[in-house]
Amino acid sequence: MNIERLLSTRGLVSQAPSAEDIRSRAGSIAPEPMRLFYGETYDDKGHPIDSLKYYLFVSYLAEALKQEGSNVDPSILVADTAACRNVGQEHQDYYMLLGDQRAKFVSKVNDVYNTGLRVVRMSEYIDSPEFVAERDRVMQTCNADPELMAAVEKTVPESKVEIERVKGFMYSFDEIATILGLDIKVGPPREDLYDDVARRVAERSGQKGLMSLFLTPTFPLGMNWSYFFANEGIEDHGITAYKTGSKRLQRNRIVIERSDPDYVRELISASFISTNPAVPNPTLDIGIICEMAKRRLEGVDSPITLADEFYDGQISPNVLKERVGRDVETYVLSRF
Amino acid sequence: MLGPERQTQLEEISRQDHQAKLAKRDEELAYYPQKMAELDLKPIDRFRLYHPDPSRLMELGVTFAHRDLESVVGAMANGEPWAVVSGLNPSGPLHFGHKQVFDELLWMQRQGADVYIPITNDESYLVGKASSLGEARRTAYESVIPSIIAMGFSPDKTHIFVDSDYPDLYNAAMDIAKHTSLNKIFGVFGFGKDEEGENSGTVFYRGAVQLAQILLPQYEELGGPKPTVIPVGVDQYPYILLARDAARKKGFTPPAATFTKFGAGLDGKGKMSASRPEGAVFLTDDPKTAKKKIMSAYTGGSVLGSFQREHGGVPEICPIYQLRTYHFDNSRLAEQCSSGEILCGECKAQAVDEVLVYLADHQGKLPEAKARTPEFIFDTPIRSPLKVK
Numbered sequence: 013m014n015i016e017r018l019l020s021t022r023g024l025v026s027q028a029p030s031a032e033d034i035r036s037r038a039g040s041i042a043p044e045p046m047r048l049f050y051g052e053t054y055d056d057k058g059h060p061i062d063s064l065k066y067y068l069f070v071s072y073l074a075e076a077l078k079q080e081g082s083n084v085d086p087s088i089l090v091a092d093t094a095a096c097r098n099v100g101q102e103h104q105d106y107y108m109l110l111g112d113q114r115a116k117f118v119s120k121v122n123d124v125y126n127t128g129l130r131v132v133r134m135s136e137y138i139d140s141p142e143f144v145a146e147r148d149r150v151m152q153t154c155n156a157d158p159e160l161m162a163a164v165e166k167t168v169p170e171s172k173v174e175i176e177r178v179k180g181f182m183y184s185f186d187e188i189a190t191i192l193g194l195d196i197k198v199g200p201p202r203e204d205l206y207d208d209v210a211r212r213v214a215e216r217s218g219q220k221g222l223m224s225l226f227l228t229p230t231f232p233l234g235m236n237w238s239y240f241f242a243n244e245g246i247e248d249h250g251i252t253a254y255k256t257g258s259k260r261l262q263r264n265r266i267v268i269e270r271s272d273p274d275y276v277r278e279l280i281s282a283s284f285i286s287t288n289p290a291v292p293n294p295t296l297d298i299g300i301i302c303e304m305a306k307r308r309l310e311g312v313d314s315p316i317t318l319a320d321e322f323y324d325g326q327i328s329p330n331v332l333k334e335r336v337g338r339d340v341e342t343y344v345l346s347r348f
Numbered sequence: 349m350l351g352p353e354r355q356t357q358l359e360e361i362s363r364q365d366h367q368a369k370l371a372k373r374d375e376e377l378a379y380y381p382q383k384m385a386e387l388d389l390k391p392i393d394r395f396r397l398y399h400p401d402p403s404r405l406m407e408l409g410v411t412f413a414h415r416d417l418e419s420v421v422g423a424m425a426n427g428e429p430w431a432v433v434s435g436l437n438p439s440g441p442l443h444f445g446h447k448q449v450f451d452e453l454l455w456m457q458r459q460g461a462d463v464y465i466p467i468t469n470d471e472s473y474l475v476g477k478a479s480s481l482g483e484a485r486r487t488a489y490e491s492v493i494p495s496i497i498a499m500g501f502s503p504d505k506t507h508i509f510v511d512s513d514y515p516d517l518y519n520a521a522m523d524i525a526k527h528t529s530l531n532k533i534f535g536v537f538g539f540g541k542d543e544e545g546e547n548s549g550t551v552f553y554r555g556a557v558q559l560a561q562i563l564l565p566q567y568e569e570l571g572g573p574k575p576t577v578i579p580v581g582v583d584q585y586p587y588i589l590l591a592r593d594a595a596r597k598k599g600f601t602p603p604a605a606t607f608t609k610f611g612a613g614l615d616g617k618g619k620m621s622a623s624r625p626e627g628a629v630f631l632t633d634d635p636k637t638a639k640k641k642i643m644s645a646y647t648g649g650s651v652l653g654s655f656q657r658e659h660g661g662v663p664e665i666c667p668i669y670q671l672r673t674y675h676f677d678n679s680r681l682a683e684q685c686s687s688g689e690i691l692c693g694e695c696k697a698q699a700v701d702e703v704l705v706y707l708a709d710h711q712g713k714l715p716e717a718k719a720r721t722p723e724f725i726f727d728t729p730i731r732s733p734l735k736v737k
Contacts, residue, residue, distance in 0.1 A: 238425035241398040242418040284398075291397055 013313050015076045019225075023293070023319030024069065024300050026201055029223040037195055037223065038082040046082055048074055050198040051089030051190065053098065054114045056106070057256035058267035061301055061344060062230040066253065067118060068304040069227060070198050071127035075313075087130040089190065090115045093138045097183055108135065117268070124347045125308035138186065147189040153213050154185070160212055164188070167205045188213065194222040201226040202249045229253075231294035232264035234279040240292055247292055266298065266340060269348045276345070277337035285329040287322070295329075295336050296322055302339035309343060362655035369648055369662040376665060380412055380609065383582045389413040389607060395421075403455035405608060410674060411452060411579070415588060416604040420575040424459050430575040431565035432456045433603075435466040435558070438488035438510075439477035442495045443628040444703075445611045445620030448674050450499050452579050452608065461577070463506045464726070466561040467492060470511040474549040481512050489721065495631050497717035497724055498710055507726035516730040517560055523733035524563060525556035527597040528590060536586040555590070562591040566600040568732050576603040581610055611674055612667040616646030620667075629671070629703060631710050638707060639700045642668065648685065649692035660686040668692070668699050676702045 015031040038046050050066045067088060074086035092111025096104045111133060118131045137143045154160045167184045168176045176183060184206070191197050191210050199207075204224060211221035229250025232239070240246060252258035256265050266276050283295050296319055303316045321327045327335070350358065384391065392412055396402045405411040423430035434453055436446065457463050469484035471477075478484035488510045496508065511517055533555035566573045578588060585605070592602035610619035613627030620628045629638050648666030650656040663669040663685040672678045672695070684690040 236425045237398040237400060238421035241395055241421050244394070286398075288397065 013072065013076055013315055015073070015080070017315045018072055018076050021300075021316050021319075022323070023296055024065075024228060024304075024316065025225070026228045027224070027226040029196070029225065033223065034077070034196065035080070035082075037220070038077060038080075041195065041220070043083055045085040046077055047193065047195045048077075048084060048086040048198065049089065049191065049194045049196065050087075051091055052114075052254035053091045053095040054110055055095075055255045055257045056110055057262045057265075058270045059114065059117045060230075060254065060256045061266040061268055061298065061340070062253035064121065064268065064305065064344065065227060065230075065297075065301045066198055067121050067127060067129060068125065068301070068308065071125070071129055071308070072304065073196070073198070073225075074128065085130065086128065087132050088118050089132050089134060090118065091134045091190075093134040094183060094186065111135070120348065125305060127308065134186075134190070143189065146192065147185050149217075150189045150192065150213055151180075151185050153216055154188075154209070157216075160209065160216075163205070163209045163212065167209065184209075191222055193219070195220070196223045196225055198225045198227065200229060200250070200253055228297060229292070231292040231297060232259075232261045233266065233276075233294050233298070234264045234282045235284055235294075236282070237284050237286075240284055247290075250292070266345075268344060271345060273337075273341040273345055276340050280333050280337045280340075283333070285333065287325070287329065289319075289323050293322075295333055298340060299332060299336040302336060302343045305343040305347075306339065309347075358652050359655055362650040362652045366650055366655070366659055366662070369665055373648075373662050373664045380582070384413050384607075387415075387582065387585050389415055389582075390417075392606070403452055404677075405448065405452055405455075405674065408673060410448070410611075411606050411608045413582075413607040414605060415585075415607075416602065417577070417606065418604075419601060420577055420604050423575045424461075427460060428574075429571055430461055430577070431464060432461040432577045432579065433464040433466070433562050433565065434579050435468050435471075435561055436492065436496075437472045437477060438467050438469050438484045438492045439472045440487065440622040441491045441630045441632040443620055443622060443630045444671060444675060445613075445628065447499070447631065448611050449579060449608070450496060450501075451675070452606070454500060456577065456579075457502060457505055461505070462565060463501065464561070464565055465496060465506065465508045466517070466564075467508065467510045468553075468558075468561075470549075470557065471553050474547060474553055485510055485512055490718075491632065493721055493724070494714050494718035495710070497720055498713035501724070503720070503723040506724050507728075508724045509726040511557065511561075514727065516728075517557065517564065519733045520560035520564055520567065520730050521552070521556040524559045524594050524598070525552070527594045528555050528559065530555070532590065532593070536590055554587070558587055559591050559594050562587070562603055563595055563598065563600055564730070566595070566598075567730050569728055569730050573599065573601045575601055578603050578605045579608055580605055582607055611670050612665070614641055614645035614667045614671075616665075616667060627667075629707075631707065633707065635704050635707065638703055642671075642700050642703060643696050645696065647692045647696070649695075653691050653693075656691055657688040660688040661692065662686070668696055672699050672702060675706070 015034055019025050019028045019031060048070050050070050052063060070086045070088065074084045077084045090111050092108055095111060096107045099107050115131050115133055118129060121127055122129055154164050164181050164184050165173055187206050188210050191206065192214060197207060207222060207224040214221040229248065230253040231250050251261060256262045256267055264279065280295050285293060285295050299318050300316055303318050307314065322332055390413060392406050392414055395414065395417055396406050403411060420430055432453060434449060453463050467488040469478065469481055469488055472484035473481045493508055533551065537554060562578055565576055580588060588603065588605045595602045613620040613624055615624055615627030617624065617627060622628060626641060629641055645668055647668050648662035650659065663682045669681060669685060673681055685695065
């Protein structure tokens with residue numbers, strides 16, 4: 013699948029740089045590889061199928077660039093150190109172990125879907141002299157510029173700004189220093205705040221700025237229309253893709269290696285679905301993940317047109333639900 | 349055939365009339381967004397986007413805003429108890445303006461709501477719309493309640509009471525009044541010089557009885573606190589604020605509200621009202637009367653047919669357009685009117701046909717509806733306010 017077709021996949025890509033900009037970047041850094049990146053934390057509720065959307069997309073993008081002759085370095089960051097910062101001291105060891113499990117899971121994804129993703133753990137580099145020096149440089153740049161520092165503060169939820177201020181916004185600076193030298197960062201739309209600071213820091217130091225590529229938000233399954241109506245703004249940000257327990261909705265997620273296929277079918281069957289493309293469609297989202305997985309398993313490189321078929325009326329809501337219920341088991345759950 | 353001079357004169361009149369109607373439309377279109385901003389209401393659009401089967405009035409934007417529907421939708425979608433309360437002054441027979449409200453209540457009942465309809469003969473008497481409590485009470489039983497029943501409400505989920513026949517309401521009113529200060533009532537309703545002639549009953553009614561009607565479904569005898577919706581016009585927002593405040597103090601769920609635009613009177617002089625009978629089609633009108641009112645109605649059209657064919661009408665301010673779209677399925681009418689495809693005479697004739705069919709059907713159901721009144725009358729004792737603590 014060429015870059016244009018991949019980036020225009022309906023229901024998958026929310027915002028992306030143009031194919032031309034991507035090619036131009038690849039050309040300007042050659043023979044250095046294009047650094048494609050997706051980073052995530054995790055919780056103790058398992059590996060959600062929604063992370064798979066990002067892993068598979070990064071591999072699809074890497075494949076498309078390779079086909080055009082570009083050198084590519086697709087990587088997945090398991091931000092174990094960041095995940096540990098979000099929990100109490102007494103849970104640190106447990107969360108490092110969970111990080112190990114998440115990293116192994118990404119490796120398993122590589123085995124199952126032949127995705128060729130490089131798995132990196134934050135703990136592997138966070139204390140290295142090179143990274144510490146880079147982070148110090150970022151901190152100096154930001155501290156010297158009130159406007160930039162205000163942007164750093166914005167990366168933190170309002171309720172936690174004062175706590176993070178005491179900690180010197182270390183969490184944010186680690187994130188920004190991590191993504192500073194990337195070419196394309198794939199993530200959910202809510203990460204724009206980090207990306208923005210990273211681009212501005214890069215600009216001040218004459219570096220190339222990262223290009224943000226946002227995939228569509230993740231939504232809980234098994235919820236009827238009232239949930240979506242009552243949660244204003246969910247259309248834009250959804251729930252956290254990589255944390256199964258986001259908003260305590262773990263029972264409304266598909267968890268690889270854990271979810272029972274019958275339960276998943278029930279969840280999908282009870283999910284809100286609308287033929288209006290302006291509203292969330294959790295079933296379609298899972299369907300697209302299954303389509304990506306299916307193509308990797310079968311070695312097929314054709315475009316993913318499920319959203320087009322659904323919104324053009326070729327697939328009815330009930331048929332989509334039945335099909336996705338089957339496909340989740342066939343192309344994802346049964347493979348782990 | 350008109351002479352050229354008269355033709356030019358009529359064209360000029362038509363042009364000026366059309367401009368005035370467009371200006372009126374713009375003014376009316378600006379009014380509700382302004383009110384929404386002023387009162388911090390949310391547009392109904394989001395509800396319409398997610399609900400699998402929104403009401404016709406929501407689809408049309410007639411029900412245009414809400415306050416806190418988020419507190420109700422969980423119950424609505426999951427089959428849990430919730431209620432809607434909409435009171436009515438029995439000062440005369442129902443008209444199409446009332447029907448608009450009851451259509452919305454019927455839709456809510458189909459969504460699972462228990463519908464409470466207080467018939468406020470006490471208010472009718474206090475504000476001078478009826479000469480006695482008894483007169484308003486008679487109108488309620490003779491005309492209003494049968495008309496409501498004939499609209500198709502389910503007896504299992506409809507609870508109608510005439511205020512004066514349901515004294516427990518006044519115990520609840522006393523209970524609520526304890527939580528509502530006079531300062532607050534005066535602040536909300538702005539009692540002042542204009543209200544000097546009002547009697548003390550109106551203060552008690554607005555500050556206690558009406559709030560008791562709104563909060564009644566939440567008393568323990570009726571299952572306790574539950575999501576409740578009150579469909580109102582924007583002018584009634586103060587009641588909602590008072591009721592929400594009293595609900596919090598009572599440990600009830602603050603009631604939500606939906607806001608609906610009033611259907612225009614056929615005389616073009618404001619909302620359809622029984623106080624201007626020539627501007628209202630009553631559900632008891634005979635065919636000749638109804639036809640006469642419709643055919644002589646104010647419209648969004650022009651004096652000259654040729655002008656209207658060229659420039660179109662102004663459906664947004666036209667009572668006939670509203671009558672035909674709020675109550676009947678005429679989804680293309682706005683386009684037909686504003687493009688000049690249909691002129692007022694033809695449109696009115698179609699309106700007469702639609703209204704007469706409805707009236708015949710409705711009036712045919714009234715005798716049976718009247719006989720079924722006891723099935724709908726609500727008389728559950730509310731004794732909890734009398735408990736000794």
